[in-house]
Amino acid sequence: MGATVALQVTVNGESHDSEVPARMLxxxxxxxxxxxxxxxxxxxTSNCGACTCLVDGESAKSCTVLAVQCDGAQITxxxxxxxxxxxxxxxxxGFWAEHGLQCGYxxxxxxxxxxxxxERRTADGPISEQEVRKGLExxxxxxxxxxxxxxxxxxxxxxxxxxxx
Amino acid sequence: xxxxxxxxxKHVGQSLxxxxxxxxxxxxxxxxxxxxxxxxxxxxVVRSPEAHARVVAIDASAALARPGIKAVYTxxxxxxxxxxxxxxxxxxxxxxxxxxxxxxxxxHVRHMGDAVALVIGDDKYVVVDAAADVEVEYESLPxxxxxxxxxxxxxLVHASLGTNKTHEWSMGGGGDIEQALAASDVVVxxxxxxxxxxxxxxxxxxxxxxxxxxxxxxxxxxxxxxxLRLFYAVQMGIxxxxxxxxAPEVGGGFGGKLQVCAEExxxxxxxxxxxxxxxxxxxxSENMAVSHHGRDQVDYVRMGATADGKITAFHAKIIQDLGxxxxxxxxxxxxxxxxxxxxxxAIPVVQTDIVGVLTNKFFTDAIRGAGRPEMTHMLEVMIDxxxxxxxxxxxxLRRRNFIxxxxxxxxxxxxxxxDSGNYEAALxxxxxxxxxxAFRAEQADLRSRGVLRGIGFSxxxxxxxxxxxxxVGPSGFGxxxxxxxxxxxxxxxxxxxxxxxxxxxHGQGHETGFAQIVADRVGTDPSVVEIxxxxxxxxxxxxxxxxxxxxxxxxxxxxxxxxxxxxKAREIVAHNLEADPADIEVRDGRFxxxxxxxxxxxxxxxxxxxxxxxxKMPEGMELGLEQALIYDPSNFVFPFGTxxxxxxxxxxxxxxxxxxxVAVDDxxxxxxxxxxxGQVHGGIVHGIGQAIYEQVVYDERGQLVTGxxxxxxxxxxxxxxxxxxxxxxxxxxxxxxxxxGIGEAGTIAxxxxxxxxxxxxxxxxxxxxxxxxxxxLRVWQALEQARGDGNGxxxxxxxxxxxxQGEGSAGSGPxxxxxxxx
Ligand code: FES
Ligand code: FES
Numbered sequence: 002m003g004a005t006v007a008l009q010v011t012v013n014g015e016s017h018d019s020e021v022p023a024r025m026l027x028x029x030x031x032x033x034x035x036x037x038x039x040x041x042x043x044x045x046t047s048n049c050g051a052c053t054c055l056v057d058g059e060s061a062k063s064c065t066v067l068a069v070q071c072d073g074a075q076i077t078x079x080x081x082x083x084x085x086x087x088x089x090x091x092x093x094x095g096f097w098a099e100h101g102l103q104c105g106y107x108x109x110x111x112x113x114x115x116x117x118x119x120e121r122r123t124a125d126g127p128i129s130e131q132e133v134r135k136g137l138e139x140x141x142x143x144x145x146x147x148x149x150x151x152x153x154x155x156x157x158x159x160x161x162x163x164x165x166x
Numbered sequence: 167x168x169x170x171x172x173x174x175x176k177h178v179g180q181s182l183x184x185x186x187x188x189x190x191x192x193x194x195x196x197x198x199x200x201x202x203x204x205x206x207x208x209x210x211v212v213r214s215p216e217a218h219a220r221v222v223a224i225d226a227s228a229a230l231a232r233p234g235i236k237a238v239y240t241x242x243x244x245x246x247x248x249x250x251x252x253x254x255x256x257x258x259x260x261x262x263x264x265x266x267x268x269x270x271x272x273x274h275v276r277h278m279g280d281a282v283a284l285v286i287g288d289d290k291y292v293v294v295d296a297a298a299d300v301e302v303e304y305e306s307l308p309x310x311x312x313x314x315x316x317x318x319x320x321x322l323v324h325a326s327l328g329t330n331k332t333h334e335w336s337m338g339g340g341g342d343i344e345q346a347l348a349a350s351d352v353v354v355x356x357x358x359x360x361x362x363x364x365x366x367x368x369x370x371x372x373x374x375x376x377x378x379x380x381x382x383x384x385x386x387x388x389x390x391x392x393x394l395r396l397f398y399a400v401q402m403g404i405x406x407x408x409x410x411x412x413a414p415e416v417g418g419g420f421g422g423k424l425q426v427c428a429e430e431x432x433x434x435x436x437x438x439x440x441x442x443x444x445x446x447x448x449x450x451s452e453n454m455a456v457s458h459h460g461r462d463q464v465d466y467v468r469m470g471a472t473a474d475g476k477i478t479a480f481h482a483k484i485i486q487d488l489g490x491x492x493x494x495x496x497x498x499x500x501x502x503x504x505x506x507x508x509x510x511x512a513i514p515v516v517q518t519d520i521v522g523v524l525t526n527k528f529f530t531d532a533i534r535g536a537g538r539p540e541m542t543h544m545l546e547v548m549i550d551x552x553x554x555x556x557x558x559x560x561x562x563l564r565r566r567n568f569i570x571x572x573x574x575x576x577x578x579x580x581x582x583x584x585d586s587g588n589y590e591a592a593l594x595x596x597x598x599x600x601x602x603x604a605f606r607a608e609q610a611d612l613r614s615r616g617v618l619r620g621i622g623f624s625x626x627x628x629x630x631x632x633x634x635x636x637x638v639g640p641s642g643f644g645x646x647x648x649x650x651x652x653x654x655x656x657x658x659x660x661x662x663x664x665x666x667x668x669x670x671x672h673g674q675g676h677e678t679g680f681a682q683i684v685a686d687r688v689g690t691d692p693s694v695v696e697i698x699x700x701x702x703x704x705x706x707x708x709x710x711x712x713x714x715x716x717x718x719x720x721x722x723x724x725x726x727x728x729x730x731x732x733x734k735a736r737e738i739v740a741h742n743l744e745a746d747p748a749d750i751e752v753r754d755g756r757f758x759x760x761x762x763x764x765x766x767x768x769x770x771x772x773x774x775x776x777x778x779x780x781x782k783m784p785e786g787m788e789l790g791l792e793q794a795l796i797y798d799p800s801n802f803v804f805p806f807g808t809x810x811x812x813x814x815x816x817x818x819x820x821x822x823x824x825x826x827x828v829a830v831d832d833x834x835x836x837x838x839x840x841x842x843x844g845q846v847h848g849g850i851v852h853g854i855g856q857a858i859y860e861q862v863v864y865d866e867r868g869q870l871v872t873g874x875x876x877x878x879x880x881x882x883x884x885x886x887x888x889x890x891x892x893x894x895x896x897x898x899x900x901x902x903x904x905x906x907g908i909g910e911a912g913t914i915a916x917x918x919x920x921x922x923x924x925x926x927x928x929x930x931x932x933x934x935x936x937x938x939x940x941x942x943l944r945v946w947q948a949l950e951q952a953r954g955d956g957n958g959x960x961x962x963x964x965x966x967x968x969x970x971q972g973e974g975s976a977g978s979g980p981x982x983x984x985x986x987x988x
Binding site: 022044080093107135143 | 181183184186187188190191192193194195196197199200202290291366367368369370415416417418420449450451672673674675840841843844847848849850851852874875876880882883884886888889912
């Protein structure tokens with residue numbers, strides 16, 4: 002595997018010090034080293050978004066980032082989205098309520114990409130279908146036809162707005 | 167058919183939130199790649215860069231020299247396998263020349279990606295490095311890619327077969343097709359290419375095989391665990407009881423995981439050889455090259471009619487591009503389509519002639535719809551072509567030929583009995599939603615402003631619910647095994663319930679829908695009904711999930727087992743209340759006395775009698791509360807509906823955009839309407855993908871051009887609209903739930919609606935026919951040709967006449983992939 006490099010990352014609030022091969026992808030570090038298998042791999046060309054997680058608050062395709070590039074970073078994966086007592090994040094709730102998933106393989110990536118989308122949104126008012134579609138263009142789903150994913154994200158945005166109001 | 171009275175329902179019919187979702191939305195589900203076993207080794211496959219070649223030599227020394235590499239195996243090493251990979255269709259009376267397919271090639275490669283060697287090591291990165299170090303010397307052989315070229319037998323894919331034509335299969339019904347066509351007032355003929363596509367489930371294939379102490383366990387991302395157990399036992403010479411196959415969470419299938427995969431057999435073999443578990447996880451690039459493709463046929467179709475629009479005859483000659491080998495069901499696929507050749511229409515004379523042809527490409531097999539999308543595409547496109555020829559509105563033409571509701575059960579000229587239907591009702595409902603008058607006004611208005619908008623219809627019916635055993639099995643249609651489904655319902659002493667099903671879901675929502683069915687029957691809540699699937703060591707023999715069969719076969723099996731439990735419970739309750747079992751009903755979550763609901767018992771109390779206090783059981787009744795059975799239906803089921811597509815075509819770029827979609831489907835009474843909608847949405851997008859964006863392209867040397875998601879354009883959120891769905895409900899008399907399948911219907915319906923819509927948008931530009939995929943290049947070329955500047959496509963691609971063979975075959979498109987996303 003070649004030379005290893007020291008790495009410190011905080012994942013879902015927990016700090017990890019590791020020695021990893023320089024070429025190890027972030028997604029493999031999360032899955033194989035930390036056992037966080039909720040982040041999936043669906044392609045080898047950065048197209049599908051199944052591997053999406055948040056690196057320092059921004060969505061990143063973890064198949065396209067080396068683990069060592071994340072030294073010192075704060076990472077959030079799907080496992081870190083629910084609250085400490087297991088209460089679901091608004092997006093998780095939205096995906097469940099609106100049937101925004103079937104096989105579930107794309108779902109963690111979709112939720113993380115949607116989290117980034119909602120987080121970065123500055124506009125007021127309900128989020129439009131087009132805004133959601135544009136925001137999730139980098140995430141593929143073969144099962145749902147996207148219809149209910151869009152509704153799920155809109156429902157989550159609405160629920161968050163109500164909480165904030 | 168069951169005679170058991172269906173209880174008043176409570177949970178069935180509700181859009182219950184899915185029981186499977188909590189683990190999936192929190193990242194706690196376990197797909198095969200999420201598993202690791204102690205001592206587990208990793209596998210990578212050395213694949214051929216050549217489309218056709220003799221393997222002269224394989225030198226694995228450099229690979230073996232790498233630290234961490236345990237072994238490199240070739241086809242010769244695996245010569246102790248007892249059987250090649252299976253093809254499971256042997257129709258009585260038809261000879262099918264079946265090329266042998268072994269997990270690793272034995273001397274020749276016949277398509278790009280053919281498996282030459284297996285590398286095993288203890289790290290997943292290192293096995294990939296080592297695979298690149300395996301030196302293979304090839305002697306190139308001539309390649310044939312175009313299916314009609316292959317028919318000429320100038321280049322043979324398997325020299326030992328002496329021909330590329332593996333079989334011919336013809337079915338006719340209702341009379342002589344040539345006479346019927348000759349007697350028609352008009353005959354419309356077209357050449358229609360249904361191009362090669364990929365299943366492209368988001369989770370690629372993968373497995374872990376562990377051979378330990380004489381027993382084999384395989385975790386596989388599969389749709390058919392029990393079939394895999396059977397075939398591993400045969401290939402490896404292990405008694406079937408010593409083989410266990412587990413389908414963990416499966417990330418989509420779409421037919422692509424209805425396969426006995428070469429790589430999985432290799433891992434099982436290697437695990438036995440090395441005494442350690444072996445894991446193989448497919449990369450997406452491998453998935454595009456060597457997970458079976460779908461569709462890929464060239465169709466010559468003729469439709470005859472009277473001048474007033476009665477269809478008199480329909481003939482399809484199908485040239486099926488098989489690829490270089492057969493998968494599990496490869497040659498059978500177009501035959502499945504032939505069974506619904508008449509669609510929704512009373513067509514008196516039909517004929518299907520199928521030719522199977524080998525080419526140097528990966529094999530095709532069942533992908534969502536499997537034969538029925540191809541046939542429905544031909545039929546529904548031809549209806550519009552005929553309407554144009556006759557000057558009759560395409561909707562009116564459909565109405566004139568619909569089988570009427572009172573004609574059911576309706577026997578088609580092929581002897582297939584459609585169970586039930588009301589095609590006009592679904593069409594009428596769709597028209598209500600669409601409002602054609604408003605649409606035509608809007609279309610005219612947009613056209614005056616340079617926007618080309620069109621509308622297209624597809625009124626489909628399809629055959630699904632794959633079973634009954636007698637019809638499809640070895641002595642019937644010729645499948646190697648009859649199709650039925652098993653269920654085991656086990657009530658625990660505390661009254662919670664575990665249900666084992668032989669269906670094997672990968673996203674459909676069985677755990678929810680089946681729980682709803684059981685809960686209503688045994689008077690409990692779906693939250694305490696656990697559905698267990700995908701493990702051959704738990705429930706009885708099962709056949710898996712494909713062909714929209716899970717609910718109408720597996721779900722009905724579960725219902726029947728639950729009804730038998732309920733019957734036993736009624737007897738136990740009656741015994742304790744000193745009442746007649748006939749007076750006990752399931753009501754408000756209890757078994758209670760009719761007319762006096764205060765008197766009764768909960769399921770937990772009944773279970774207490776059955777397991778805890780035998781004195782409360784009726785004399786002579788066996789203890790326990792458990793029922794296993796196998797359900798074999800009396801017929802297929804035939805869902806139907808109307809799909810309406812509205813497109814805008816950009817006159818400058820040829821880009822097609824779907825702007826509206828109305829779908830009215832009828833799959834009988836809904837168990838969970840939300841799940842039905844989800845299946846319809848996904849199915850339609852699969853069809854939109856094929857019609858506009860997706861195409862597997864090989865160049866003339868057999869190189870796969872669309873080898874990744876960069877080149878193979880799956881629709882994203884931006885390429886599809888949201889959908890307007892509705893349903894009509896026509897019960898199937900074939901099963902006690904009255905249900906029909908819905909998993910493939912959207913895909914089956916979709917593509918012709920899109921083609922018809924694009925033609926509707928372009929007709930005034932002089933374009934009356936165009937084939938899929940409707941990429942900007944193809945549409946733009948058609949527009950340019952119609953405008954008369956000579957940049958247009960060849961005649962053959964327009965299908966206006968029957969051209970010379972060898973032009974524009976399915977799957978052998980231009981070297982530069984068309985389409986792609988914006
Ligand atoms: S696995 Fe990262 S984008 Fe597909
Ligand atoms: S839910 Fe299966 S890929 Fe999205």
